[in-house]
Amino acid sequence: MPFTENIGAATLDGLAYVGGLARLGASAARAVVMDVFEPRRLAYDRAVHQAMAVGIGSLPILSLITFFIGTILALQSAYELRKFGALQFVADAVAISVSRELGPLITAILVIGRSGSSFAAEIGTMKVNEEIDALETMALDPVRFLVAPKLLSMLLMMPCLTIWADFMGMIGGAVFGMAAADFTFKTYVIATLDALVLRDILTGLIKSLMFGLVITTVGCQEGLRTGLGAEEVGRSTTSAVVKSIFLVIMVDLVFTAMFYLGIG
Amino acid sequence: MAEELYAADTLGSAQAPVVSIRNLHVSYGEREILHGISFDVLAGETVVILGGSGSGKSTLLRTLVGLEKPTSGEVILHGKNLCCITGAEWRELRQHIGISFQSGALFGSMTVGENVALPLLEHTQLDPATIEIMVRLKLNEVGLNGYEDYMPAQLSGGMKKRAAVARAMAMDPEILFFDEPSAGLDPIIAAGIDQLLLKLKEAFGITIIVVTHELASAFLIADRMVLLDKGHIVAVGSTAELQASTHPRVRQFLDRVAEPEISQEIDYLQMLTGEVPRPRQ
Numbered sequence: 001m002p003f004t005e006n007i008g009a010a011t012l013d014g015l016a017y018v019g020g021l022a023r024l025g026a027s028a029a030r031a032v033v034m035d036v037f038e039p040r041r042l043a044y045d046r047a048v049h050q051a052m053a054v055g056i057g058s059l060p061i062l063s064l065i066t067f068f069i070g071t072i073l074a075l076q077s078a079y080e081l082r083k084f085g086a087l088q089f090v091a092d093a094v095a096i097s098v099s100r101e102l103g104p105l106i107t108a109i110l111v112i113g114r115s116g117s118s119f120a121a122e123i124g125t126m127k128v129n130e131e132i133d134a135l136e137t138m139a140l141d142p143v144r145f146l147v148a149p150k151l152l153s154m155l156l157m158m159p160c161l162t163i164w165a166d167f168m169g170m171i172g173g174a175v176f177g178m179a180a181a182d183f184t185f186k187t188y189v190i191a192t193l194d195a196l197v198l199r200d201i202l203t204g205l206i207k208s209l210m211f212g213l214v215i216t217t218v219g220c221q222e223g224l225r226t227g228l229g230a231e232e233v234g235r236s237t238t239s240a241v242v243k244s245i246f247l248v249i250m251v252d253l254v255f256t257a258m259f260y261l262g263i264g
Numbered sequence: 265m266a267e268e269l270y271a272a273d274t275l276g277s278a279q280a281p282v283v284s285i286r287n288l289h290v291s292y293g294e295r296e297i298l299h300g301i302s303f304d305v306l307a308g309e310t311v312v313i314l315g316g317s318g319s320g321k322s323t324l325l326r327t328l329v330g331l332e333k334p335t336s337g338e339v340i341l342h343g344k345n346l347c348c349i350t351g352a353e354w355r356e357l358r359q360h361i362g363i364s365f366q367s368g369a370l371f372g373s374m375t376v377g378e379n380v381a382l383p384l385l386e387h388t389q390l391d392p393a394t395i396e397i398m399v400r401l402k403l404n405e406v407g408l409n410g411y412e413d414y415m416p417a418q419l420s421g422g423m424k425k426r427a428a429v430a431r432a433m434a435m436d437p438e439i440l441f442f443d444e445p446s447a448g449l450d451p452i453i454a455a456g457i458d459q460l461l462l463k464l465k466e467a468f469g470i471t472i473i474v475v476t477h478e479l480a481s482a483f484l485i486a487d488r489m490v491l492l493d494k495g496h497i498v499a500v501g502s503t504a505e506l507q508a509s510t511h512p513r514v515r516q517f518l519d520r521v522a523e524p525e526i527s528q529e530i531d532y533l534q535m536l537t538g539e540v541p542r543p544r545q
Contacts, residue, residue, distance in 0.1 A: 130366070130367050133365065137329050137361070139354070139387065140383075
């Protein structure tokens with residue numbers, strides 16, 4: 001009985017947590033829309049600052065990681081494909097795997113490590129230092145002031161980063177293709193373009209938007225829930241990373257299943 | 265004692281209070297922190313809320329600025345009952361009050377100038393050049409001329425508190441709240457903060473509410489004092505009235521007498537079992 005009670009309590013906690021994320025996401029989205037109709041002078045600056053931190057700051061490490069992932073994927077595919085004399089399909093395997101799955105997922109995991117954790121740490125530190133209270137007493141809504149610019153920048157930058165990750169992954173695959181599979185750069189590019197259809201790219205981009213939403217809301221919610229003391233900031237940051245990774249994988253599963261059942 | 269001073273000092277006044285607290289109860293979960301607090305603050309006066317650690321003075325301040333919700337009772341700020349006002353009314357009201365937090369609560373990612381400019385940028389339509397002038401004026405008022413481009417981390421504790429006062433003053437508030445303005449500062453810097461409060465009161469006639477446990481500072485700046493103990497008001501009155509008080513808790517606090525050690529077996533047992541000890545007189 002206690003076991004089932006524990007499962008029930010944990011399920012309710014999980015649902016309440018996701019409900020909290022949905023509320024925070026909705027409030028932040030509303031604030032983003034309000035900023036469009038009632039522009040404030042600082043909102044634009046904060047969104048640009050966040051976009052630079054989330055997007056431009058991630059580019060070097062994202063490029064490197066997705067390049068290597070592309071090469072590794074080509075190597076792993078080639079291991080099986082060469083048994084069937086189908087080494088020319090390496091480009092197809094890399095292109096589809098990267099654009100539909102690994103590009104958005106690796107981008108999301110990297111952004112969780114860089115930005116999701118920093119959102120939680122930044123807001124958590126502000127909470128500990130009474131800065132969130134100060135915002136409220138200055139009649140500034142913390143969600144509109146802190147979360148909305150982060151959400152806007154994340155929704156803009158995640159698809160851009162994902163496209164870049166797809167590109168670098170395919171370049172990584174091309175290096176293997178040219179070195180070990182009798183491709184020239186041109187023939188590899190042609191094979192990749194032949195293998196890809198628009199929906200492969202689009203499904204990846206839709207997933208990247210959802211990942212951006214999850215990373216922002218989890219990071220900010222964990223930051224806003226930080227208790228008192230420096231130790232709590234560390235706890236929030238760790239919790240933001242773990243929960244974001246779990247929820248990103250869950251969202252990935254749900255959307256991949258939907259695309260499989262819906263549009264193939 | 266508390267009731268006598270309270271009646272003589274506030275309710276009898278012809279002047280309308282700017283802050284009026286009536287039978288205020290505040291709880292954190294099941295634990296009640298404030299048990300029926302009532303007092304008034306008149307326009308232009310400086311009221312110091314005194315009390316030891318855990319007396320509920322910071323909770324009272326947080327309730328007065330809307331960061332905690334009362335369980336019951338009334339807080340009337342600037343004619344608005346905080347229990348019943350809308351979000352829009354709160355936003356409007358908050359533009360008339362300024363708060364200086366214990367830690368300063370300056371935004372670490374912004375310069376001192378940007379911190380002071382923030383409320384002006386968000387709540388006014390002033391052009392950037394005017395805001396820049398106003399920031400310089402406010403920083404000059406608190407003795408931080410030329411520190412606009414410094415980051416909060418580059419300032420000393422006293423300077424942070426001064427910058428926080430400048431930010432709290434940015435919208436020319438009618439009521440200023442201070443949470444432990446001298447806490448953690450050396451005596452000379454703390455005296456400087458006291459002088460700053462006196463200067464603000466003299467120059468602008470602002471109503472000031474200060475939460476502190478620093479006795480020297482409290483007696484220097486206060487027009488009236490409220491002494492809290494375990495969530496109850498022990499005494500309300502002028503500095504002279506509190507000095508003359510014979511109430512045991514007032515005397516204990518003002519004379520800095522330590523709590524007596526547990527001497528009776530029954531009290532010791534109650535302490536061990538977590539029961540509430542018998543009140544001492």
